[in-house]
Amino acid sequence: MQFSSFTFWPLIVLLGLCLGSFLNVVITRLPVMLMRQWRQEARAQLALEEETPPRFNLAQPRSMCPRCETPLRWHDNLPLIGWLKRHGRCAHCNGRISVQYPLIELAGGVLAISVALLYGPDWQALWVYAACLTLLALAAIDWRLQLLPDILTLPLLWAGLLYHWLFQPAFLGDAVIGAVLGYMSLWSVYWLFKLATGKEGMGFGDFKLLAALGAWLGWLALPLVLLFSAGLAAILGLAYQASTPQARGTPMPFGPFLALAGWIMLLAGDEALAVYLSIAS
Template identity: 45%
Template sequence: MLGLEPTMLVAACTVLGLLIGSFLNVVIHRLPIMMERDWQRQCAEASGKPQPSFEPLSLISPRSRCPHCGHAIGALENIPIISYLFLRGRCKGCGKPISVRYPLIEALTAVLFGYAAWRFGSTPALAGALLFIAALISLSFIDADTQLLPDDITLPLIWVGLLFNLNGTFTTLQNAVIGAVAGYVSLWLVYWAFKLTTGKEGMGYGDFKLLAAIGAWFGWQMLPLVILLSSLVGALVGIALIVLARHDRNVPIPFGPYLAAAGVIALLWGKELTQAWLGLIY
């Protein structure tokens, strides 16, 4: 898509976002299942028990099905957003409701892809931005569903961020390496400080890796903004859940979605926000 006229580039990336968003729905649903099956196989192997038998499952096969009746989703039923509206949000096979989250993820991905195209234009940074956005959307919803941040996404995200910064796409390589280390260590220290103080685990190791990935993409200078934004939004949402939704205080709230949201903000508006923040201080 490099070399396209700006309006065409934004339109092309928006359509691409719809298609990628549809695939992300598959990733969000299937990757935790694949991880759990792998853990069960490892446990069986370690304990000397027979290997459990599962239906073959990957990110590309079998075809998506209705969770209620098993109806296989055809191509015409899988057009992003349009199919959901045409089917009025219900399965063609059994008529049971289809979660509105599917078209919302497709729309969110399309909007962010389109904005990234407008923000970065026909540059290598655009390719990185689209990859980064897709990864963070997947991580956010997987963490919200399962309180897991899969290494299959977070670890490659760290290395890809460093590769993009070999030529200084988002920051210098030196800042990126320091950012990856500082991102991991900062939350690792918070984790142990909280655990030693309260005897409880306040977050998981996946959060460390996600912040390390954000540091690898945008450098250590962006980490204070990311930590501030994610903590602020997380605190506000947590208080709202406890007060309005009567969320049990002892039930953990995943931190990954707030880190991911802050990471996307850092991608799209990080430099401007950092400069504004420094202007207020000095």
């Protein structure tokens, strides 16, 4: 993969913004697609008549205003530019368009630049960037709906093992152990908490996400991932509940904090792990 310095960075930024725009489609539509699928499966189990809803997938229908459902013009779909040009409002009904859209697009661009700076124009960079985008989609979906879909977490896990098999075969054993320990650690916490309180403290998607991070990062990185994610969740959770008293007792998704810790370790894991091991020793 060879690029001149003149074309490399504009291409990276453009690619990141466009993939961030596509990620918005995944974040908003994938949960609806899954809900429809689960509904159809439930109706089939109950021997109810099959429903035939309008076609709905990642490609159809066209992008539209979430309020008035007016299809967006092509220039309103341009990453960042479309939202900023309309000041975050629909051109037809003047309803507000969520700030999620430009933020995800911007995050896609920032992640692209970060991965390119660390890995350069290399095939490994594409794998790591795909993992970062998957974590971004999982974080956004879990934040909105407290849902970590298997259709994203399981491919992320297998992709981590395949990445090491292709590029770092000497690390594959650590990755396999990381996947197993990642799942079992949160699974154990889940059952200890449930036996002690009779309540569910987290969902099974969290186990699978930490297993995927273990596959990418190896078992040695798991304590740092848990330290980062639990610390961030505690700090932000306490701050949110202190500023919003009516939110006290409301469940808070853990997936976004696991994803954030995963980004830190994917992009700066060697340095963080070296500091951690030096302190631990």
